Amino acid sequence: MFKTPAFFIDMQICTGCKTCMVACKDKNDLAQGIRWRRVYEFCGGDWVKGDDETFTQNVFAYYISMGCNHCKDPACVEACPSCAMHKDASGMVLIDPKKCVGCRYCEWVCPYSAPQFDVSNGIMTKCDFCQELIHEGKKPCCVEACPTHALSFGDYDELEALHGRKTIIAPLPSPEMTAPNLIIVPPKKAQSPDNTQGLIQNPEEVKNE
Amino acid sequence: MKTNNLPDKIVWSTCNVNCGSRCPVRLHVKNGIVVRVGTDNTKQGSSGTQQIRACLRGRGIRKWIYSPERLLYPMKRVGKRGEGRFARITWDQAFEEIASKLESIIAQYGNEAIYRNYGTGNLGGVVSHHNQIEKLMNVLGGMLNYHNSYSTAQIFQAMTYLYGKKDTGNYISDMVNSKLVVLFGNNTAETRMSGGGTVRDLVLAKKNKNARVIVIDPLYTDTVTGFADEWIPIRPGTDAALAAAIAHVLIINDMVDNDFLTRYTIGYDKSSMPEDIPEGNSYKEYILGSGADGIPKTPEWASVITGIPAKRILELAYEIGGTKPVYIAQGWGPQRHANGEQTARAICMLPILTGNVGIKGGNSGDREASFGIDWPTIPVGENRVKTSIPCFLWTKAIENHKEFTALNSGLREKKRLQVPIKFLWCFASNALINQHSDINHTHEILQNESKCEMIVLIDNIMSSSAKYADILLPGTSSFEERDLSYQGYAVEMGALFIREKAIEPMGECLTLFDICAGIARQMGKEKQFTHGMNHDQWVEYMYHQCRKIKPRLPKDFSKALEQGFYKWPRDGKPFTGLASFRKNPEKYPLATPSGKIEIFSSLLWKMSQTWELPEGDSIQALPEYLPTWGTPGKKDAALYPLQLVGHHYKQRTHSTYGNNEWLKEASPQSLWINPMDAESRGIVHGDLVKVFNDIGTTLVRAKVTPRIMPGVLSLPQGAWYNPDQKGIDQGGCINILTSQRPSPIAKGNPQHTNLVQVVKEKQNNV
Ligand code: SF4
Numbered sequence: 001m002f003k004t005p006a007f008f009i010d011m012q013i014c015t016g017c018k019t020c021m022v023a024c025k026d027k028n029d030l031a032q033g034i035r036w037r038r039v040y041e042f043c044g045g046d047w048v049k050g051d052d053e054t055f056t057q058n059v060f061a062y063y064i065s066m067g068c069n070h071c072k073d074p075a076c077v078e079a080c081p082s083c084a085m086h087k088d089a090s091g092m093v094l095i096d097p098k099k100c101v102g103c104r105y106c107e108w109v110c111p112y113s114a115p116q117f118d119v120s121n122g123i124m125t126k127c128d129f130c131q132e133l134i135h136e137g138k139k140p141c142c143v144e145a146c147p148t149h150a151l152s153f154g155d156y157d158e159l160e161a162l163h164g165r166k167t168i169i170a171p172l173p174s175p176e177m178t179a180p181n182l183i184i185v186p187p188k189k190a191q192s193p194d195n196t197q198g199l200i201q202n203p204e205e206v207k208n209e
Numbered sequence: 210m211k212t213n214n215l216p217d218k219i220v221w222s223t224c225n226v227n228c229g230s231r232c233p234v235r236l237h238v239k240n241g242i243v244v245r246v247g248t249d250n251t252k253q254g255s256s257g258t259q260q261i262r263a264c265l266r267g268r269g270i271r272k273w274i275y276s277p278e279r280l281l282y283p284m285k286r287v288g289k290r291g292e293g294r295f296a297r298i299t300w301d302q303a304f305e306e307i308a309s310k311l312e313s314i315i316a317q318y319g320n321e322a323i324y325r326n327y328g329t330g331n332l333g334g335v336v337s338h339h340n341q342i343e344k345l346m347n348v349l350g351g352m353l354n355y356h357n358s359y360s361t362a363q364i365f366q367a368m369t370y371l372y373g374k375k376d377t378g379n380y381i382s383d384m385v386n387s388k389l390v391v392l393f394g395n396n397t398a399e400t401r402m403s404g405g406g407t408v409r410d411l412v413l414a415k416k417n418k419n420a421r422v423i424v425i426d427p428l429y430t431d432t433v434t435g436f437a438d439e440w441i442p443i444r445p446g447t448d449a450a451l452a453a454a455i456a457h458v459l460i461i462n463d464m465v466d467n468d469f470l471t472r473y474t475i476g477y478d479k480s481s482m483p484e485d486i487p488e489g490n491s492y493k494e495y496i497l498g499s500g501a502d503g504i505p506k507t508p509e510w511a512s513v514i515t516g517i518p519a520k521r522i523l524e525l526a527y528e529i530g531g532t533k534p535v536y537i538a539q540g541w542g543p544q545r546h547a548n549g550e551q552t553a554r555a556i557c558m559l560p561i562l563t564g565n566v567g568i569k570g571g572n573s574g575d576r577e578a579s580f581g582i583d584w585p586t587i588p589v590g591e592n593r594v595k596t597s598i599p600c601f602l603w604t605k606a607i608e609n610h611k612e613f614t615a616l617n618s619g620l621r622e623k624k625r626l627q628v629p630i631k632f633l634w635c636f637a638s639n640a641l642i643n644q645h646s647d648i649n650h651t652h653e654i655l656q657n658e659s660k661c662e663m664i665v666l667i668d669n670i671m672s673s674s675a676k677y678a679d680i681l682l683p684g685t686s687s688f689e690e691r692d693l694s695y696q697g698y699a700v701e702m703g704a705l706f707i708r709e710k711a712i713e714p715m716g717e718c719l720t721l722f723d724i725c726a727g728i729a730r731q732m733g734k735e736k737q738f739t740h741g742m743n744h745d746q747w748v749e750y751m752y753h754q755c756r757k758i759k760p761r762l763p764k765d766f767s768k769a770l771e772q773g774f775y776k777w778p779r780d781g782k783p784f785t786g787l788a789s790f791r792k793n794p795e796k797y798p799l800a801t802p803s804g805k806i807e808i809f810s811s812l813l814w815k816m817s818q819t820w821e822l823p824e825g826d827s828i829q830a831l832p833e834y835l836p837t838w839g840t841p842g843k844k845d846a847a848l849y850p851l852q853l854v855g856h857h858y859k860q861r862t863h864s865t866y867g868n869n870e871w872l873k874e875a876s877p878q879s880l881w882i883n884p885m886d887a888e889s890r891g892i893v894h895g896d897l898v899k900v901f902n903d904i905g906t907t908l909v910r911a912k913v914t915p916r917i918m919p920g921v922l923s924l925p926q927g928a929w930y931n932p933d934q935k936g937i938d939q940g941g942c943i944n945i946l947t948s949q950r951p952s953p954i955a956k957g958n959p960q961h962t963n964l965v966q967v968v969k970e971k972q973n974n975v
């Protein structure tokens with residue numbers, strides 16, 4: 001078992017294919033609109049038209065696959081009035097559905113949109129790190145699904161030792177907020193977190209309905 | 210919420226669509242229902258047998274198996290074609306009606322009036338393969354053939370004139386030997402998505418050696434996001450102009466490989482022209498402006514056409530000319546145009562001029578090659594009908610067969626078509642309406658029931674095309690039958706899948722074999738068709754045929770069935786296309802008339818004199834840039850100022866899985882539009898917009914993104930046509946806007962050559 005379970009994404013080989021997202025939906029039988037794993041498309045840049053009908057541009061685009069980062073300082077846990085949201089002994093941030101009152105506070109405070117509300121049952125749901133697979137010594141479903149092997153997981157400290165301190169890129173929130181257990185290799189066109197040019201281009205594909 | 214129920218069994222199956230790959234899906238079955246879908250979990254092979262991890266489409270397959278659009282019973286049309294109104298019938302009635310219509314059509318018109326429409330929705334089965342219909346028809350005297358495909362018509366024919374054959378490339382894994390990679394319209398990340406497919410080979414090559422990658426494409430594709438060091442946006446259909454300008458820079462700066470050109474090619478300059486060709490027709494003369502048009506193909510000339518600044522073209526030319534080896538490859542997008550044959554050959558001129566053909570780390574300019582084991586297919590017997598039409602021209606063969614000739618329509622084995630198509634078979638084919646160009650015109654042709662008298666369509670799903678069937682038959686999905694599958698065609702490894710039936714057939718679904726056998730029985734030909742075997746026995750028979758190729762496969766079929774899945778690494782080093790020709794062109798000449806690379810094609814020269822073409826079309830012996838209809842600056846451009854292409858989209862494979870709710874949620878259909886074009890029309894992201902031209906109209910949501918060039922739109926191909934009362938499509942299907950006018954040489958589908966306008970229909974209410 002891990003001390004601190006963490007996700008790892010090599011964004012230089014993530015193609016934004018969304019296999020991780022759909023495999024997660026299948027494994028967890030998620031209803032329409034509930035996305036425990038989401039793939040954000042971050043994109044920006046300008047086009048300039050020349051006099052001769054030609055164009056120059058400085059476009060950048062990359063994808064970020066995001067489940068739950070099972071943070072060290074989970075804002076959701078802090079905000080939960082009923083103690084449904086909790087960090088368990090193995091370091092995973094989990095929901096006890098019996099305790100959840102459906103107030104959606106966790107959803108508001110999570111900077112990663114990890115808590116996903118299940119409207120039909122009136123309770124919050126989220127990525128549970130495929131805990132039963134982990135306990136069987138297997139990999140999380142999304143990790144095992146990734147066709148390019150961009151997505152991986154492991155112990156935070158070990159991943160950090162391997163890949164260095166996490167780099168902060170736009171549009172990820174400052175890690176100061178929740179101390180996420182996420183290590184990334186930034187994409188080639190990575191933008192600094194204060195970038196104001198870029199936008200999440202696919203809001204309809206990542207929102208929780 | 211959690212699936213804590215342990216499955217009763219886990220069954221190997223495959224995703225059988227036409228994406229180029231063939232991925233295993235592991236179906237977890239409980240109480241006869243698929244409850245979860247996994248993929249290749251075999252040990253990660255170190256030697257080229259990596260896990261063939263399914264993409265999102267394979268992983269989402271559960272939603273498709275159990276989709277509400279599944280066909281469950283044989284049906285007969287009661288409304289008009291396209292309305293989708295049907296009455297349930299029995300299988301016996303279906304067999305009787307089909308058999309009697311086949312008999313009467315054959316008696317009245319002959320076997321040439323029967324045709325199986327192109328369709329690739331289920332390509333993975335070996336016994337459940339469309340060639341069962343070929344076999345049935347061969348037993349009954351044959352049917353009209355087709356050549357080409359909707360994927361590759363222009364490029365395959367172009368490569369044949371240039372190199373004497375198609376598939377001339379190096380493996381993508383050969384990029385480890387390259388210093389520079391230049392990809393034209395080649396979106397591996399979205400068209401070759403499997404973990405066992407070329408995208409994975411690209412990942413490994415890039416990780417391994419990190420050659421600089423330049424992608425030239427109107428779209429900032431997922432291949433650009435993942436792998437490109439640089440993106441050069443280009444107007445669709447103008448790659449040949451860019452290639453000509455690069456050639457200009459290479460030639461005037463003495464950066465061409467003259468030794469290569471002399472030894473391996475004809476037509477580069479005056480010294481290597483075929484006899485009897487008038488002066489001024491060599492490639493060099495065309496490029497330098499001393500040919501017929503008198504225009505030097507300078508970067509300035511090309512910049513206006515392509516939209517790429519002249520300076521950037523110059524730099525690119527220097528980079529290509531000054532690096533070796535360079536891996537230059539094109540995808541199949543640039544060729545799917547009205548001038549696609551020209552574009553495909555023009556791109557190849559860059560490796561030819563620089564001598565990058567037939568060497569390690571180089572490439573012929575063709576698409577990357579792939580490796581596969583040559584597995585057997587079911588024996589289909591002989592088709593006594595030899596006549597063959599280009600698959601894109603089937604509507605013309607229904608509508609206007611009298612005008613269908615070898616010289617105007619690429620008919621083969623006959624000068625003129627003698628009978629129209631009267632009977633259409635469709636198996637897993639949405640090309641009856643959705644994937645064929647100009648839906649409104651196709652609709653009109655199919656409305657006339659005295660023209661094509663019967664359409665028999667076999668599918669799993671009520672697709673847009675299924676609504677046009679006269680007899681609509683429910684086939685078993687590949688999860689409801691036992692069969693074999695082989696590796697895909699865009700991979701670098703061999704595979705054999707022995708698939709067990711995972712669940713019982715839904716409703717009254719039958720396998721394709723049983724359907725064909727039922728019709729054969731009705732016509733007194735059962736024995737000839739089945740050879741006394743049933744579906745499962747054929748599967749076992751084919752397995753033993755496979756053992757002739759791989760004798761170490763277990764003798765005992767049930768053992769193989771249990772194992773489910775075998776993989777073999779490709780042989781040796783990454784393959785180099787045209788290597789033997791490069792080594793010894795005298796001993797291993799190409800299959801072109803001269804045995805050399807024909808920069809000037811003597812065959813095309815002849816065709817340019819004899820073929821009959823509509824005004825505005827032409828056939829060129831040289832790989833010149835050819836402005837055509839449907840490109841900016843042409844007649845329609847004032848009304849319809851925007852170019853429209855339809856890139857392949859992860860949501861579906863062509864149109865297959867287009868109804869899958871999970872996939873639609875992950876990747877909804879939308880029109881890609883640049884902010885410049887959107888702003889001037891008051892369009893914001895998420896707005897419902899109307900895209901239209903003289904051919905048709907569709908409504909779709911706008912994706913406002915700088916990831917597409919200004920002046921260009923993309924409506925990802927394959928979305929399902931869904932007309933309202935007035936015939937206005939609500940589904941964002943590109944073929945409501947595409948033309949049936951074929952490309953000049955191959956008579957292929959120019960589905961990326963379109964001019965349209967777009968206006969806002971309704972405010973974003975997301
Ligand atoms: S760990 Fe499991 S639950 Fe979490 S995103 Fe991945 S697949 Fe989904």
Ligand code: SF4
Binds near residue numbers: 018021147149
């Ligand atoms: S499956 Fe892998 S490559 Fe695809 S979006 Fe997810 S992390 Fe990226």
Ligand code: SF4
Binds near residue numbers: 262266
């Ligand atoms: S669509 Fe192609 S890549 Fe995706 S799972 Fe199916 S066979 Fe594999």
